[in-house]
Amino acid sequence: MSRKITLYDTTLRDGTQAEDVNFTVPDKVRIAEKLIDFGIDYIEGGWPGSNPRDIEFFQAIKKSKVPLEHIAAFGSTRRAKKSCDDDEILQALLQAGVPTLTIFGKTWDLHVTEALKISLEQNLEIIYDTVQYLKKRVDTVFYDAEHFFDGYKANSEYAIKTLKAAIEGGADCLVLCDTNGGTMPDELVEIIEAVKKEVGDYPLGIHSHNDGDCAVANTCLAVKHGIVHVQGTINGYGERCGNANLCSVIPNLQLKYGYECVSSDQLKKLKEISRFVNELGNLKHNIHQPYVGRSAFAHKGGVHVSAILKNPKTYEHIKPELVGNKQRVLLSDLSGKSNLIYKAKDFGLDIDPKDERLTQLLQQLKELENKGFQYEGAEASFELLIRKAMGTFQKFFDLLSFRVIDEKRSALEPPFAEATVMLRVGGEIEHTAAIGNGPVNALDNALRKALERFYPNLKTVRLVDYKVRILTGKDGTKALTRVLIESKDDKDTWGTVGVAHNIIDASYQALVDSIEYKLFKDAYK
Numbered sequence: 001m002s003r004k005i006t007l008y009d010t011t012l013r014d015g016t017q018a019e020d021v022n023f024t025v026p027d028k029v030r031i032a033e034k035l036i037d038f039g040i041d042y043i044e045g046g047w048p049g050s051n052p053r054d055i056e057f058f059q060a061i062k063k064s065k066v067p068l069e070h071i072a073a074f075g076s077t078r079r080a081k082k083s084c085d086d087d088e089i090l091q092a093l094l095q096a097g098v099p100t101l102t103i104f105g106k107t108w109d110l111h112v113t114e115a116l117k118i119s120l121e122q123n124l125e126i127i128y129d130t131v132q133y134l135k136k137r138v139d140t141v142f143y144d145a146e147h148f149f150d151g152y153k154a155n156s157e158y159a160i161k162t163l164k165a166a167i168e169g170g171a172d173c174l175v176l177c178d179t180n181g182g183t184m185p186d187e188l189v190e191i192i193e194a195v196k197k198e199v200g201d202y203p204l205g206i207h208s209h210n211d212g213d214c215a216v217a218n219t220c221l222a223v224k225h226g227i228v229h230v231q232g233t234i235n236g237y238g239e240r241c242g243n244a245n246l247c248s249v250i251p252n253l254q255l256k257y258g259y260e261c262v263s264s265d266q267l268k269k270l271k272e273i274s275r276f277v278n279e280l281g282n283l284k285h286n287i288h289q290p291y292v293g294r295s296a297f298a299h300k301g302g303v304h305v306s307a308i309l310k311n312p313k314t315y316e317h318i319k320p321e322l323v324g325n326k327q328r329v330l331l332s333d334l335s336g337k338s339n340l341i342y343k344a345k346d347f348g349l350d351i352d353p354k355d356e357r358l359t360q361l362l363q364q365l366k367e368l369e370n371k372g373f374q375y376e377g378a379e380a381s382f383e384l385l386i387r388k389a390m391g392t393f394q395k396f397f398d399l400l401s402f403r404v405i406d407e408k409r410s411a412l413e414p415p416f417a418e419a420t421v422m423l424r425v426g427g428e429i430e431h432t433a434a435i436g437n438g439p440v441n442a443l444d445n446a447l448r449k450a451l452e453r454f455y456p457n458l459k460t461v462r463l464v465d466y467k468v469r470i471l472t473g474k475d476g477t478k479a480l481t482r483v484l485i486e487s488k489d490d491k492d493t494w495g496t497v498g499v500a501h502n503i504i505d506a507s508y509q510a511l512v513d514s515i516e517y518k519l520f521k522d523a524y525k
């Protein structure tokens, strides 16, 4: 079963045909470099006959560290009224100066007569002509049989003739494309088996679109049925609903079916690759994405957590580390004691499952969640909650009072914000005021100013993110708010949360947790 599968990535071509997906030339080069390190065999860089950016890519890639034998340029067969020598698209392909060219030709008689408006015979000539012309000039020509499955269903005899024209032209691989993405897995298998009877063991590839949500399944089944060359994109980007997602295809083929795709060390970079492409494309990470999503191995239900603590296999289909991901446990009102025990272990606390305080803590967590607290992203607040409940937290200060003034002195001036805090450290009372560019900033400044005399290490703390979420929008300005704060020092980053109807109070809770966590970790961790 360890047949080597050729991986052909078209993120930089078909991927950019997706709505909202664009990469600059330097980004395309960086992605190509990353994909090569990851073990992709071919990277389709773009369509040089299409636009200046793609032409520039093929110039830029020659100055990068990517070996050119891994780069393919994409284009169509020659136009009906042109010879290969005169066809701008073929000439642009050759000028790209790469040793691998991929061209797509028509399989479906509907497309030949309706889109190209030529005869079926003429289309066969165009396919043969183009493939043999290019094959004389470059090392490798892949033939993408566009709409292969729809074409086969409409006119199987003609569809096979188009493949044979490409074989006669000398194509190195016949890539069967499910261009409209609506082929069902059973149909796909049946058609591949029929094609094999016609072309023997000629190398076959697959290029599946995802319109029926079957692109990954179709690609994996195609491989099981003898296909050796797999096309797809990182995160499944592509025209309309996308292409076969290589972030799922590769681990499925390698870990489930035992095919050889990339090395096990390269597979560990899968999550990183997925993120990298999103980052460069300024695209949001899909947390629920199989294998690579943040939630792919995140357990929320108490029943699940209880079982994975005994054996991770109970609710995990693979070991997350194999694809560079990790197991996570979420806290919510669906948690059981097992979630708390797991989390506590993360913080270095061993809790006895029979400890009475655990039941109280679980109850407290559920009540807090019900009030709007959420500890996902605010793990420092949760650690403080556990430590306080288990009696392993030491207080560093007591707040006695605070006051925040937000005063608009004239219509033209911005409001003036000032905060005063009174707190006790040991036996000493500190009473301090500070200003800020808004009420929360003033409160933050006042708290730090009051405490820095006692705890100079607070000077290293910076707030790097402050998010406010309205939890009950229907209540208008009376709404309940949740504030999430992310803080950083020279070593760590931590998140804290506060919930209240008063946004200053919610911010205060999150700020105090942030300071308490910093003082605790510096003193005890």
Ligand SMILES: CC(=O)SCCNC(=O)CCNC(=O)[C@H](O)C(C)(C)COP(=O)(O)OP(=O)(O)OC[C@H]1O[C@@H](n2cnc3c(N)ncnc32)[C@H](O)[C@@H]1OP(=O)(O)O
Pocket (backbone or CB within 6 Å): 017, 047, 049, 050, 051, 076, 077, 078, 079, 080, 104, 105, 106, 115, 116, 146, 179, 239
């Ligand atoms: C299935 C796929 O995803 S294939 C890739 C699709 N990707 C893209 O289309 C992105 C890049 N495309 C482009 O930049 C432009 O469409 C170009 C430069 C290729 C062509 O632009 P234009 O010459 O203005 O043509 P236009 O885009 O309007 O129409 C496409 C032409 O290609 C022809 N064509 C389509 N497929 C083929 C083919 N396999 N072989 C030859 N000609 C083809 C069409 O018949 C049409 O020609 P016509 O205008 O004479 O009818």
Ligand SMILES: CC(=O)C(=O)O
Pocket (backbone or CB within 6 Å): 014, 104, 144, 145, 146, 147, 177, 178, 179, 180, 207, 209
């Ligand atoms: C070639 C290609 O992108 C397709 O047929 O979908």
